[in-house]
Amino acid sequence: MILQQYGIYFSYAALCFLLMVILKYLLNFRANKVYSAEAELSGGNVAVGLRRSGAQLGLAIALLGALSGSSAETLVSDLLLTAGYGALAIGFILSTLYIADRAVLPGVRNLEELKNNNIAVGIVEFGMLIATGIIAYASILGEQGGVLSSVVHFAAGQAILILLTLVFEKVVTRKVAFIPAIAAGEIASGIYLSGKLIAYSLILKSAIIGETHAITVTDKAMEFLTFAFVGMLFLYMFELLLDKFIITSTTVTEILSDNKIVQSLQLSACKVGIALILSAGIL
Numbered sequence: 001m002i003l004q005q006y007g008i009y010f011s012y013a014a015l016c017f018l019l020m021v022i023l024k025y026l027l028n029f030r031a032n033k034v035y036s037a038e039a040e041l042s043g044g045n046v047a048v049g050l051r052r053s054g055a056q057l058g059l060a061i062a063l064l065g066a067l068s069g070s071s072a073e074t075l076v077s078d079l080l081l082t083a084g085y086g087a088l089a090i091g092f093i094l095s096t097l098y099i100a101d102r103a104v105l106p107g108v109r110n111l112e113e114l115k116n117n118n119i120a121v122g123i124v125e126f127g128m129l130i131a132t133g134i135i136a137y138a139s140i141l142g143e144q145g146g147v148l149s150s151v152v153h154f155a156a157g158q159a160i161l162i163l164l165t166l167v168f169e170k171v172v173t174r175k176v177a178f179i180p181a182i183a184a185g186e187i188a189s190g191i192y193l194s195g196k197l198i199a200y201s202l203i204l205k206s207a208i209i210g211e212t213h214a215i216t217v218t219d220k221a222m223e224f225l226t227f228a229f230v231g232m233l234f235l236y237m238f239e240l241l242l243d244k245f246i247i248t249s250t251t252v253t254e255i256l257s258d259n260k261i262v263q264s265l266q267l268s269a270c271k272v273g274i275a276l277i278l279s280a281g282i283l
Contacts (some may be wrong), residue, residue: 008075015079016063019086020056026094027055034111047114047122054126055093058133062089065140088147089136092154096132097125103162104128104197108183120182120190127194131161131201138208156221157204160228164200165193176256188264189256195268199275203231206279231278238274246270 031037031048040048066085101110105124113121139153172178181189207227243252247263255263 011075011079012067012082015083015086016060019059019063019083019090023055023059023090023093024052026090027052027097030094030097031111035115040115045114045117047117047119050119050122050126051114051129054129055097058093058129058131058136059086059089061130061133062086062092062136062140065089065137068137068141084147085140085150088150089133089140092136092139093129093132096128096158099158099162100125100128104165104193105179105182107179113183118183118185120185120187123187123190123194124182124197127197131197132158134198134201134205135161135208138205141209153208156224157201157208160204161197161200164232165197168196169193172256175253178256181256181259186256186259188259188261191261191264191268192252192256195264195271199235199271200232202272202275202279203235204228206231234278235271235275238278239271242267242270242274 028037035048037048037052041052063082063086066082105121108121110121110125114125135157136150136154139150139157169178176189178189178193182193207224247255247267250258250260250263252267254260255267
């Protein structure tokens with residue numbers, strides 16, 4: 001019985017490995033328009049490495065949605081079902097890269113910046129891909145409504161994530177040249193935005209998984225938006241407290257304008273931690 005269980009674990013890990021290999025070649029094909037991913041990685045390009053790492057880890061997180069749901073009658077059937085959702089998750093990740101290159105960092109040529117080893121852009125893409133994995137996980141797990149349900153949930157989650165990010169960027173650019181700072185390779189700004197993306201996705205995860213009482217499509221949409229709004233409101237409140245009490249020697253404006261990497265990392269980690277607790281314990 002124990003050996004059989006180990007065999008099952010190995011089968012799912014092998015499936016994840018296979019999907020990661022497929023994703024690798026798809027990412028290589030997409031990047032070939034601007035650079036050779038293998039050459040850049042071999043040459044120590046950290047920015048490209050961050051993008052690749054975020055995609056692979058995001059895929060593994062998304063697969064947890066399939067593994068956490070109800071199982072099929074046989075191991076083979078369940079592996080095929082998981083493989084199907086894995087292919088869907090790869091589609092989610094590739095679509096996110098397309099969106100990230102245009103919406104998350106408007107005016108920035110992401111692939112060109114990655115080729116030039118712009119670590120700040122790489123960090124933002126890492127955060128966006130982890131956020132995508134989290135939303136994909138929730139979308140696949142969700143109400144176990146199948147592929148169509150997963151796609152709808154994912155699209156709604158990604159749309160709100162992009163909207164929140166654009167609003168944040170508009171607000172912060174009133175005080176700091178935020179997007180130009182990331183384009184210029186300022187790591188503190190990249191870390192700060194990456195942390196925001198991951199924190200937002202954790203709240204949206206709970207909003208997607210939490211919609212269990214509504215019956216009609218309208219009620220489901222309203223429940224989803226309510227969960228998301230309340231979660232983001234709580235997150236914003238705690239962000240204000242973190243900005244005041246965690247880093248007392250400086251301000252967020254100074255952290256971003258002066259490229260203070262250590263303080264940005266500390267604040268971002270704390271905000272992701274608060275979002276994690278909110279998503280698990282309150283929503």
